[in-house]
Amino acid sequence: MPEAAPAPTRAAIGAGEFDRDTAVTRREPGVYDIDLSAGWTIINAVNGGYLLAVLGRALADALPHPDPFTISAHYLTASQPGPAVIRTETVRTGRTLSTGQASLFQYDDQDREVERIRVLASYGDLATLPEDVRTTATPPAIPPAEQCFGPDDSPAPIPGSSAITDRLKLKLDPATLGWALGAPSGKGEMRAWFGLADGRDADPLSLLLAVDALPPTAFEIGLKGWVPTVELTVHVRHRPAPGPLRVSITTRNLAGGFLEEDAEVWDSADRLVAQSRQLARVRLG
Structure with missing residues (x-):
């Protein structure tokens, strides 16, 4: 009788690809160095959720509390893979709460320092929160993962870099995939199962990535191309249970070349573990 195939190895929290690529090195108090990985790019840009997690990690080191409760980021200029410096205050x-701010800087072609992103955040300890929950929110209705579709199932590749898709385990709800078949629904919805490709379970910092890792809702409205984030605010509500996450994102209003995206992230225990809203620019015409 043939031996059973070994179970796939799962990366532990703290030892996964996400941890390696968001790791910062403290140069001195309040100053951190990082080499932004090209592995988290989509089309021609470093993913905004990855960038937020990088700054979130620096603030977790700088502040006396471990977990982001709320973090708001303004994306000032497009970040590039390569060296960057983070300054925290x-x-x-x-x-119960500490508040800090952080900015990420890179150098341009003339060796001038350019600020890429600035955040303001409040940190606490999620482990100390009471268990009482009173909510009208319900988990999104997504088919089982085996009935959903990932980037490898797309009939046409995304132009430019799609390196981030190799870092993730995404399975999108077929009801939100009309854009991939040339027939967008017009509803401005995107839903998916979300995980990291190396099997690492989610933690509060990776939730900052999860809210910005799905294809833009603009695709289901019938638009194409890059949808750069202007501002993104994330509320982390609970430390997620092991297992895949479910992410639901909706857009209700596109006006003046800008849209909002409201995201909810649910864990395997049916708990709402993160919420976010972002303002993004779209290219019309």
Whole structure:
């Protein structure tokens, strides 16, 4: 009788590809160095959720509390793979919450320092929160993962870099995939099962990536091309249970070349673990 195939190895939290590529090196108090990985690019840009996780990791080191409760980012200029420096500042520390700000800088072709992204965040300890939940929110209705589709199932590749898709385990709800078949629904919805390709379970920092890792809802509205984030705010509500996440994103209003995306992230225990809203620019015509 042939031996059973060995179970796939799962990366542990702290030892996965996401941890390696978001790791920062403290140069001195409040100053961190990082080499932004090209593995988290889509089309021609470094993914905004990856960037937010990078700054979130620096703030977790700089502040006395471990977990982001709320973090708001303004994306000022497009980041490129390669060296960057992060500068943090502690704004306030308290017993249950601490607040800090951070900016990421790179150098342009004239060797001038350029600010790429600036964030303001409040951190606490998710492990200390009470278990009481009173909510009208319900998990998104997504078919089982085996009935959903990933990037490898797309009939046409995304132009430019799609390196981030190799870092993720995405399975999109067929009801939100009309854009891939040339027949967008017009509803501005995107839903998917989400995980990291190396099997690493989610933690609060990877939730900052999850809210910005799906294809843009603009695709289901009938638009194409890059949808750059202008501002992104994430609320982390709970430390996620092991297992895949479900992500639901909706857009209700596109006006003046800008749209909002509201995201919810649910864990395997049916808990709402993160929420976000972002403002993004779209290219019309």
